[in-house]
Amino acid sequence: MGQGAIFATAAAALVAQAATGFEQCPQFFAKSQPPAVQQRPLQRALCYEAFAILHSGETKTPVFVAQRLNRESIDDAGEKRSNKFFADARLPQSERAALDDYKHSGYSRGHMAPAADMPSPAAMAQSFSLANMVPQAMKHNSGAWAKIEQATRKYAHRAKGDVFVITGPVFTPESESIGHNHVKVPTYLYKLVYDVETNRAWAHWQANLDETRASQPISYDELVKRTGVKFLPGVVPKS
Structure with a gap:
């Protein structure tokens, strides 16, 4: 199946899916409990094949995006990038970003x-939904943030179990x-990592x-303090 057919199939599946809540994809959350x-x-x-999003029609961005990674999923990753960004038709037009919003904005579409x-061609295509994007500083996206994403994949690959x-x-x-x-431009971005096997959590x-450079992670408690969000309800990670 060609990349165009894969993209069309993935997009059609998203339109057909009547996702009203995370009950359709609890596998992306520790103890099946969303933040x-x-x-x-x-x-x-x-709900998507390889991740879940709580989307805000106020900011036209995610509130959060959740994934479950492990050695198997990382081994399956490495699909050819589709690079076909699209507006998710499950969102009302008044609540979503459009491709033109990012043009000449000075910001990249940051995954x-x-x-x-992404572990499959369909998941790769879905990852280019604008619901999965925020306006991100271009050099940060390709620099420090890319290093954090790579480090997270490496950690998940060597972990003994699931990493949320x-x-x-x-x-x-x-x-x-x-x-x-x-479309609202974030002042900060965070990435929380929770290792089920060790019961440890930290955040970038x-x-x-x-000009932002990669820095030392902060604790889970500090992330909760800064955001006011309990990201791992039902879990008490080790400090």
């Missing part, structure tokens, strides 16, 4: 669930927006700036 986030208007749960993590990863944006009053649809916290 306990503050309920806001226009939040919608979206929250990385394309390089939750990635998302953090907005502040200073956050600007881009495009006709006013990065300013969404070109």
